[in-house]
Every structure is written in structure tokens, then in C-alpha cells.
Amino acid sequence: MIGWIIVGIVVVLALLWVGIYNGLVQARMRTQESWSQIDVQLKRRNDLIPNLVETVKGSAKFEQGTLEKVVSLRNALTQTPTDDHQKTMALSDQLTNSLKSVFAVAESYPDLKASNQYNKLMEELTNTENKIAYSRQLFNTTTATYNTKLQSFPTNFVAKIHSFKPSEFLETPAEEREMVNVSFDERGL
Amino acid sequence: MLFEQIAKNKRKTIVLFVGFFLFMGIVGAALGYCMFGEWVAGVIIAVVTGIVYAVYMFGQSTDVVMGMNHAQEITNADQAPDLWHIVEDMALVANVPMPRVFIIDDPSPNAFATGNDPEHAAVAATSGIMSVLTREELEGVMAHEMTHVRNYDIRLQTIAVALTSAIAMLANFGTHFWYFGGSRNRDNKEGNVIALIASIAVLVLAPIAATLVQLAISRNREFLADAGAVELTRNPQGLINALNKISNSEPMSDENVSPESAALYISNPLQTKKLTNLFSTHPPMSERISALQKM
Numbered sequence: 001m002i003g004w005i006i007v008g009i010v011v012v013l014a015l016l017w018v019g020i021y022n023g024l025v026q027a028r029m030r031t032q033e034s035w036s037q038i039d040v041q042l043k044r045r046n047d048l049i050p051n052l053v054e055t056v057k058g059s060a061k062f063e064q065g066t067l068e069k070v071v072s073l074r075n076a077l078t079q080t081p082t083d084d085h086q087k088t089m090a091l092s093d094q095l096t097n098s099l100k101s102v103f104a105v106a107e108s109y110p111d112l113k114a115s116n117q118y119n120k121l122m123e124e125l126t127n128t129e130n131k132i133a134y135s136r137q138l139f140n141t142t143t144a145t146y147n148t149k150l151q152s153f154p155t156n157f158v159a160k161i162h163s164f165k166p167s168e169f170l171e172t173p174a175e176e177r178e179m180v181n182v183s184f185d186e187r188g189l
Numbered sequence: 190m191l192f193e194q195i196a197k198n199k200r201k202t203i204v205l206f207v208g209f210f211l212f213m214g215i216v217g218a219a220l221g222y223c224m225f226g227e228w229v230a231g232v233i234i235a236v237v238t239g240i241v242y243a244v245y246m247f248g249q250s251t252d253v254v255m256g257m258n259h260a261q262e263i264t265n266a267d268q269a270p271d272l273w274h275i276v277e278d279m280a281l282v283a284n285v286p287m288p289r290v291f292i293i294d295d296p297s298p299n300a301f302a303t304g305n306d307p308e309h310a311a312v313a314a315t316s317g318i319m320s321v322l323t324r325e326e327l328e329g330v331m332a333h334e335m336t337h338v339r340n341y342d343i344r345l346q347t348i349a350v351a352l353t354s355a356i357a358m359l360a361n362f363g364t365h366f367w368y369f370g371g372s373r374n375r376d377n378k379e380g381n382v383i384a385l386i387a388s389i390a391v392l393v394l395a396p397i398a399a400t401l402v403q404l405a406i407s408r409n410r411e412f413l414a415d416a417g418a419v420e421l422t423r424n425p426q427g428l429i430n431a432l433n434k435i436s437n438s439e440p441m442s443d444e445n446v447s448p449e450s451a452a453l454y455i456s457n458p459l460q461t462k463k464l465t466n467l468f469s470t471h472p473p474m475s476e477r478i479s480a481l482q483k484m
Contacts, residue, residue: 037281127274134282137423141284 020158027146034126034142037135039082042092049074049099052121055103060109066141089136089170096129116127136170143167194413202348206243206440209352213239239355243335246351251289251311253305254347257447258355260291260313268292272319275331276312282421283335288312297441298322301453302334303347310338312367314439322431329418329428330435333455342410346453354449408472411455415477418484425484432456432481436474 053067054120074096080088112118147166150159213235221231246253255262266273273290280287288302288310298318304310312334318327337343419425432455440460451459457471 034284123270127277129271130274130278131281134278138282138284143381 006127009065010069011118017067017158017189020155021162024149024155024159024164027142027149028164028167028184031139031146032133033083034139035085038089038107038132041131041135042077045095045132046074046078047119048125048128052099052102052125055115055118055121056106056112059112059115062105066098066101066105070095073098085168085170092132096132099125099129103167115132134162143169194340198345202341202345205345205348205352209243209355210232210236210239212356242355243351246348247305250347250351251304251309254312254350254450254453255291255313257350257450258293258301258313259445260293262289262291269319271324271327272314272331275324275328276335279328279331279335279421281371283332283339285310285335285339288335288338290314292316292319293441293445295390295441295445296320297439298431298460299441299454299456299458300330300334301450301455302337302343302349303346304338304342304343305339306341312338317438318435321434321438325424325427326434328422328429329424329431330455332418332421333414333428335421336414337410340413340417342414350450350453354439354447411477412480415481419481419484425481429478429481432474432478 049070053071056062057067073091077088077091077095080089080091106112106118149155150164151168214232217233217235218228219231221234222228224330232305248476263269263273269290269292272292276290277287277474285307288304288307289312291311291313293299293315295315296317298321299314300314300318302310302312312331314327314330318330337346401413418428422428431441435456443459446454446458448459451457454471456474
């Protein structure tokens with residue numbers, strides 16, 4: 001009788017262990033999936049930039065180095081390994097800013113603004129920039145869920161034994177942080 | 190919090206179904222007894238009809254609701270780039286699949302979401318909302334709709350709409366029965382009883398239909414979706430401006446909106462009367478805006 005009870009307890013514990021382990025794997029996969037969302041958008045932007053440079057080069061005068069900076073940031077981004085999240089996002093933010101300055105200059109050229117090709121590129125780039133921002137937010141949400149799991153009992157025990165590593169939050173650029181009232185800080189992480 | 194809301198919505202959907210079948214059964218029994226003097230047959234016919242209708246609605250709800258509101262589906266970004274991209278963004282950040290997108294040709298700004306679950310969801314926007322709102326404001330509105338999708342509000346609301354329209358249809362049938370069937374059988378005693386029951390049914394049915402909608406679409410749900418929208422966009426001001434613009438505009442044309450689905454919209458699309466405020470499906474806009482301002 002006592003033997004059966006012990007067997008029962010062991011079976012229940014083993015099932016519990018498997019359940020927790022699978023939950024952790026799933027949560028970790030969600031963070032990886034949301035990173036690949038960002039990656040897709042970054043690649044898309046990288047593909048759009050040569051087009052943009054071609055389109056604006058002939059029709060607008062830029063300060064020395066404005067376009068070169070965009071191109072060199074783009075190239076640096078393509079060469080950064082994608083698993084280096086922090087460096088990738090830091091470069092991406094710089095690229096976002098230099099693209100803004102390109103658009104600011106282009107604003108004062110009516111020919112360019114009337115061009116269909118330019119407007120289409122503009123909409124595509126705006127769309128991509130928005131998606132980068134939103135997928136970054138999704139990444140931080142999935143990261144928060146995963147990291148909370150890692151730290152709460154009894155999941156932390158299983159996580160430690162199978163050496164699950166916490167996922168790192170992506171920094172929000174300083175100017176965006178000021179605009180926003182609801183912040184990530186509530187999560188206390 | 191999110192999961193509690195989802196569980197609650199799933200529970201309420203079941204209650205709604207059980208209530209609907211009970212109701213169909215009672216009506217069937219009454220009609221069956223009067224027409225063939227056999228209430229069991231009436232119950233069987235009513236319940237079978239109810240099941241067929243429910244299965245049909247479950248499969249086709251999106252198309253039926255969109256049809257009721259004269260919405261046209263768009264299938265690629267070029268047809269409405271801003272709307273399409275915003276819906277894409279909001280689906281992305283809410284972590285739900287891209288829903289189908291519909292446009293209602295109406296100058297009044299409004300929008301709603303429908304469907305069975307996040308995998309089979311759809312959003313509709315009026316042409317007015319696309320011209321009146323800025324990108325940021327439209328983002329707020331679509332984030333609100335995407336929260337309804339993620340919470341399974343859409344399933345409960347859509348089923349409520351379907352069942353309410355079934356009951357409205359039954360009530361309609363009862364009314365016609367009273368006018369035509371009733372007069373033909375004026376001398377027939379049995380006919381009078383049927384007519385009497387039909388008219389009582391009409392009297393009883395309408396308020397029940399209304400109560401069903403009330404049950405399903407609590408005002409709380411709109412507050413929750415507003416809060417969810419801010420969680421997604423991190424920008425309460427966008428939604429505040431959007432709600433201000435929507436509440437200060439003309440109601441939608443009666444031809445486009447079916448009254449049964451009015452509760453789905455982000456803001457009541459029909460003319461609002463002050464007196465009915467207590468029973469309205471949407472909380473007062475001023476309360477929603479002041480809740481958002483505190484965020």
C-alpha cells in the first residue's frame with residue numbers, strides 16, 4: 001500500500017516537472033519568435049534603403065555625409081550578428097534618426113514630394129519603422145512573461161536545473177520614453 | 190487578468206447558448222401545442238432549428254455580421270494602406286493573427302470587430318473613420334478592437350448578435366401571424382389562441398432580446414478594451430482624441446447599421462436618446478475619456 005502511494009507521488013511529481021519544463025520552453029520560444037519579428041522588419045528596411053538613396057540622391061541636396069551615414073549604418077546593421085540584440089537595436093535606432101533627417105531635408109523639395117515613387121517608399125518606410133517599434137514592444141512583453149516564470153516558485157527550481165537563461169529587455173530609445181505615460185517600469189524589472 | 194477575462198467570456202457564451210435553447214424549446218412547445226396539440230413535436234422542431242441555426246452562425250458569423258452592416262472586404266494593403274498597416278501593427282503587438290479587414294461606406298467615423306476567435310476574426314472600419322482620424326488616433330481605435338479580439342469578447346458579442354437577431358426574427362414572424370394568420374381564422378377558436386400566444390410572445394420576446402445583449406455586452410467590456418488599447422499603443426492621447434472626434438460626429442446611416450449589431454461598435458452608431466442611457470450598451474463617452482485621462 002505505502003509502496004503504491006510513493007509510486008503515485010513520484011508519477012505526479014514527474015508529470016508536474018514535465019509540464020513546467022514544457023511551459024518554460026514555450027515561453028522561451030515566444031521570446032525568440034518575437035525577436036524574429038523584429039529581424040524581419042529590420043531586413044525589410046535594409047532592403048528599402050538603397051531604393052530610397054537612389055530616389056533622393058538626384059533630386060535633393062543633402063549636407064555632406066547625410067546619405068553616406070545612412071548607407072554605412074545600414075551596412076553595419078547587416079553585418080551585426082542578429083543574436084546580438086542590444087547592438088542591433090542601438091544601430092537600428094541610429095539608423096531611424098538619420099532616416100528622419102533625410103526625410104526632413106526631402107520635405108523642402110516639392111518635386112520629390114510629388115513623386116509617386118518617393119511617396120510609396122515613404123509609406124513603406126513609415127510602416128516598417130512602426131512595425132519595428134511595435135515588435136520591440138512585443139519582444140519586451142514576451143521577455144517579461146518568460147523572466148517572471150524563471151523567477152517564480154516552483155518554476156525557478158526546474159529552470160535552474162535545466163539552466164534556462166533570462167532574456168534581456170530591449171532598451172527603449174530615450175525620446176520615445178519621454179512621450180509615453182504608461183511604461184514598462186510597473187513590472188519592476 | 191487577461192486570462193480571467195477570457196475564461197469569463199467563454200463561460201458567458203455557454204450561458205447564452207443554454208438560455209437560447211431553453212427559450213427556443215419553450216416557444217416550440219407553445220406553438221406545437223397550439224398547432225398540432227402535441228408539444229413534444231414542437232420542442233423537437235424548435236431545438237433542431239435552433240441547432241441548425243447555431244451551427245450555421247458559428248461557421249458564418251463573420252460574413253453574416255459584415256453583411257448585416259454592408260461591409261466590403263479588402264484583401265490587400267493597396268486598397269487602404271493606412272488602415273491595413275495599422276491593423277497589421279496592432280495584430281502584431283497584440284500577438285494575434287492578422288484579422289480580415291472590411292470597410293463600410295459611411296461618412297460617420299466608427300469601427301467594430303467580430304469573429305469566433307482570434308484565428309477567425311475580422312475588423313470593420315467606416316470610410317469616415319479613415320478620413321477623419323489621424324494615424325495615431327486610428328491606431329488607438331484599432332488597438333481597442335484588437336483587445337476585443339484577444340479577449341474573446343468578439344465571440345460572445347457575435348453570438349449575442351446572432352441570437353438576438355434570431356429572436357427578433359421570431360418576434361417578427363409572430364407579428365405577421367397576428368395580422369394575417371389571425372384574421373383568416375377569426376371564427377376559429379384555435380386560431381385565436383394561437384394568435385394570442387403569438388402576440389404575447391412578441392411582447393415577451395423584445396425585452397428578452399434586449400436583455401440578452403445587455404448580458405453579453407456589459408459596459409465594463411468597453412472600459413477594459415480602452416485600457417487594453419493603451420497597453421498596446423502606450424499612447425492614451427491617441428484614443429482620447431479619437432473618441433472625442435467620434436462622439437462629436439453624426440450617427441451612421443440607418444441603412445448601413447442593423448440595430449442588433451449596434452452593440453459591437455466602438456461607439457453607439459445610432460442616434461442616442463438621453464433617457465435610455467441607463468440601459469445603453471455603451472458607457473457614456475465622457476466616462477471613458479476621463480478613465481483614459483487618468484492613465
